[in-house]
Amino acid sequence: MPAAPRLPQESRRARMSMRTAELRNTERELYHFQTRIGVAGTLVFAAFFALLMRIAYLQVVQYEYYHTKAEGNRISVVPITPNRGNIIDRNGTVLARNYSAYTLEISPAKVGDVEATIDELATVIDIRASDRTRFRRQAFEEKGADSLPIRTRLNDEEVARFAANRYRFPGVDIKARLFRQYPYGESASHVLGYIGRISDRDLERIEADQLSANYKGTDHIGKTGIEQAYERELHGTTGSEQVEVDAAGRGVRSLARAAPTSGNNLALTLDLGLQQAVEQAFGDRRGALVAIEPSTGGVLALVSRPGYDPNLFVDGIDPTSWDALNTSADRPLNNRALTGVYPPGSTFKPFMALAALESGKRTPQHAISDPGYFDFGGRRFRDDKVGGHGMVDMYKSIVVSCDTYYYMLGNDLGIDTISAFMRRVGFGSRSGIDLEGESPGILPSTEWKMKRFRKPEQQKWYAGETISVSIGQGYNAYTPLQLAQAMATLANDGVVYRPRLVRYIQNVNTGERRFIEPEVVSAVPFKRENIEFIKRALAGVNIEGTGARAFAGAGYTSAGKTGTAQVIALKANEKYVESRVAERHRDHALFIAFAPLDSPKIALAVLVENSGFGARAAAPIARIALDYYLLGKRPKKAVEDDEKGATGD
Secondary structure (H helix, E strand, O other): OOOOOOOOHHHHHHHHHHHHHHHHHHHHHHHHHHHHHHHHHHHHHHHHHHHHHHHHHHHHHOHHHHHHHHHHHHEEEEEEOOOOOOEEOOOOOEEEEEEEEEEEEEOHHHOOOHHHHHHHHOOOOOOOHHHHHHHHHHHHHOOOOOOEEEEEEEOHHHHHHHHHOHHHOOOEEEEEEEEEEOOOOOOOHHHHOOEEEOOHHHHHHHHHOOOHHHHOOOOEEEOOHHHHHOHHHHHOEOEEEEEEEOOOOOEEEEEEEEOOEOOOEEEEOOOHHHHHHHHHHHOOOOEEEEEEOOOOOEEEEEEEEOOOOHHHHOOOOOHHHHHHHHHOOOOOOOOHHHHOOEOOHHHHHHHHHHHHHHHOOOOOOOOEEEOOEEEEOOEEEEOOOOOOOEEEOHHHHHHOOOHHHHHHHHHHHOHHHHHHHHHHOOOOOOOOOOOOOOOOOEOOOHHHHHHHOOOHHHHOOOHHHHHHHOOOOOOOEEOHHHHHHHHHHHHOOOEEEOOEOEEEEEOOOOOOEEEOOOOEEEEOOOOHHHHHHHHHHHHHHHHHOOOOOOOOOOOOOOEEEEEEEOOOOOOOOOOOOHHHOOHHHOOEEEEEEEEOOOOOOEEEEEEEOOOOOHHHHOHHHHHHHHHHHHHOOOOOOOOOOOOOOOOOO
16 A cells, blocks of 8 residues: 655644644633633622621511511501490480491592492492482592492392402492481481581591591591580590401401490480470471570570471482572571571560669659650651550550650660660670570670771761660661570579580490589679569560460460561651562561569570561460470461461560
């Protein structure tokens, strides 16, 4: 075989150089690889070290913080609303109480599309348009509320139906809540008032009084009447419960519980039977009556007609009912007994007579000749009786209600003497009754007119204005409550008691009763003979005078005074003809009374709007009230105006 060719010397050297280069590249790559491994390991170690440090920080340093948060997520503190106190009348009849019922509630924060959820709920539970409207209004008024009711007072079938479909409605739940109930509806509605859902204004007041903690979980608060005035007594103290919850927020078990303290019960001085007898006597007419126990100031009846049903407000009143109440010309939401101000008419005359006796301007025997008018300053002030009453002394002036006598008397006394005396018996100032919103009325004087008007020509007091004031007209304007309190003061020989509606407050847990003691505001030092004379004259009104027809055959002796108050002023020499005047422009009818004469147990004032003569419309209602309270007689029907009755005051 031929021998293999030999490579040149340069080729061998090149091949050896390549092998050496390959060895050097492998070493370099190994070096770089090991470097990268070291860096990666360092980074991993650093990461693990940082993780361990973070775990140590969270588990050790921040342990308390996160433990608290975890417990907060696991444990929910639920406020427990206390039972609201009951309200009863003086005989133990329940006027306001609570009952438990189920509500279907939506938590807006836990629901994505509220409207869509409501639509879906409507396929399971009957949801009316009024329910939707109320829900939207509450959502607007109570922004940030935890939950809002879409349906209240569910029956057992509805509760079971929702329970079977609950999984479909996150953020919707059924809750058991207490509801307020007024068993007698409209009766005594202006006394009791009503509760309603807490508004932003209520929240501001709660926060200002530093009561926020005690109203956690509470949805309702007293809005008017006794419910408002005694809110702190009725509400009670809120409790709490620690509940363990699952991931979905559902309660698993109760861990601890602090029981709530129920609100106190209130016993009123009010007599529901008397209240209802008077309400029935009013029928469909507008007006008010206040009856007071003279020896204590306890209010026996406080009637304002028309009334309203406070049950309408418990769930949130629907728009239709609200509009009907709020826009009615009869103003059923107004408490006429407390806030309505009216001219007192001739019911002012007994107090004018007493002012004359106390000041020495008149004696009982002083008499005038009444021609049926009084001329003063170029104007003729007419009496209600054409031709006048002849010779009139003080007794007769009250019994027959002679205007001319008081025109002259008012002119002699002067407005400031009249004003100073009337203020002593309670006219023109708040009585201090334990309800909010009382009107002070208007007791005119020269000082009052200076403050009332801005123009100098309007500020001057004219003597002719005093003559109108002297028969209970002019600027005079008082509440039925003030008239009743003035009559109670007269019956009580000048001792003025603060009117009150709450007799005692009862602790539900202990049964202890805290009585509200009668409070003497003042004692007017009337002369005994003057008081006795006025009382005899007032008795004469019901025996032989303008109230005789209404009180014929009464089984007791009473004192009374009729009154008729003009609503619109007549032109000079214009004669008032009731049938020619629009109904709401007709005169108001008034009557004040107390009985029995020698030992008064009840004093009252009645006002019937736009009903004409007091003897015809107001006195019969007073008779029914006195008959019920003193004799236990119940009225058979509403009082009807006696067209053939007396036409005087």
